[in-house]
Amino acid sequence: MKKIFLMLIMALGTVASHAQKLSVNTDVTMLALQTYNLGAEMTIGNRSTLGLSVFGTKNPYFHDNLKIMGVQPEYRYYFGGRPLYHHFVGVSLLAADYLFTHENVNYDGYALGAGLTFGYVFALSDKWAIDAHAGFGFIGTRHKKLHLDHPDLQLNNGSLLRKGFSSCYILPTKIGVTLSYTIW
Known part of the structure; x- marks a missing residue:
C-alpha cells in the first residue's frame, strides 16, 4: 500500500509543475465516522482537476474488529467556468484493503471499483471551500472467509468465479462533505 501511495504522489508531482492551483482537503463526514483521510486536488486544465485521497480506520467506535485502508484517485470536470468552483462531475477509482469480523466469520480481502461522482463546491473565502458530493459505482471484492470457531476451516466456495x-x-463510492484549503 505504501508503494502505491508513493507512486501516486510522484505522478501528481509531475503534473504539479503545470498546475495553477493546489488544494489539500479532508472529508469531514468520514472523520465523523472515525475514518481518517487526507486528500489533494490540483488543476490540470481550464475546467478540470486531478485528485487523490487516502483513508483508513482501525477499530472505530461502531465496530470492534474492523480495519480498512484505501486510496481513491479522481478526475473532475467543473461546469462553473473554472476549476474548484460550482458544479462538477467526476470519475473515480477505488482500491481498499479490509479485515473485519461479522457473525463469527473473519473476512480478509480487498475491493476494487470505479464510479461517477456529482457535487458542488461552495467557496467560503479565497483559500477555504466546502464541497458536497455523492457518487455511485461498481465495486468488486475478493476475500477469504475464516470461521473463528474452527480456524483451520476456510469457507471459500468460489461462488461466482474461482479466480475472479x-x-x-453497485454501491456508493463517495458520499460526503469535504473541507478544502487552497495552498496556491
Whole structure:
C-alpha cells in the first residue's frame, strides 16, 4: 500500500509543475465516522482537476474488529467556468484493503471499483471551500472467509468465479462533505 501511495504522489508531482492551483482537503463526514483521510486536488486544465485521497480506520467506535485502508484517485470536470468552483462531475477509482469480523466469520480481502461522482463546491473565502458530493459505482471484492470457531476451516466456495471477484456490487463510492484549503 505504501508503494502505491508513493507512486501516486510522484505522478501528481509531475503534473504539479503545470498546475495553477493546489488544494489539500479532508472529508469531514468520514472523520465523523472515525475514518481518517487526507486528500489533494490540483488543476490540470481550464475546467478540470486531478485528485487523490487516502483513508483508513482501525477499530472505530461502531465496530470492534474492523480495519480498512484505501486510496481513491479522481478526475473532475467543473461546469462553473473554472476549476474548484460550482458544479462538477467526476470519475473515480477505488482500491481498499479490509479485515473485519461479522457473525463469527473473519473476512480478509480487498475491493476494487470505479464510479461517477456529482457535487458542488461552495467557496467560503479565497483559500477555504466546502464541497458536497455523492457518487455511485461498481465495486468488486475478493476475500477469504475464516470461521473463528474452527480456524483451520476456510469457507471459500468460489461462488461466482474461482479466480475472479467473490462478489460484485453497485454501491456508493463517495458520499460526503469535504473541507478544502487552497495552498496556491
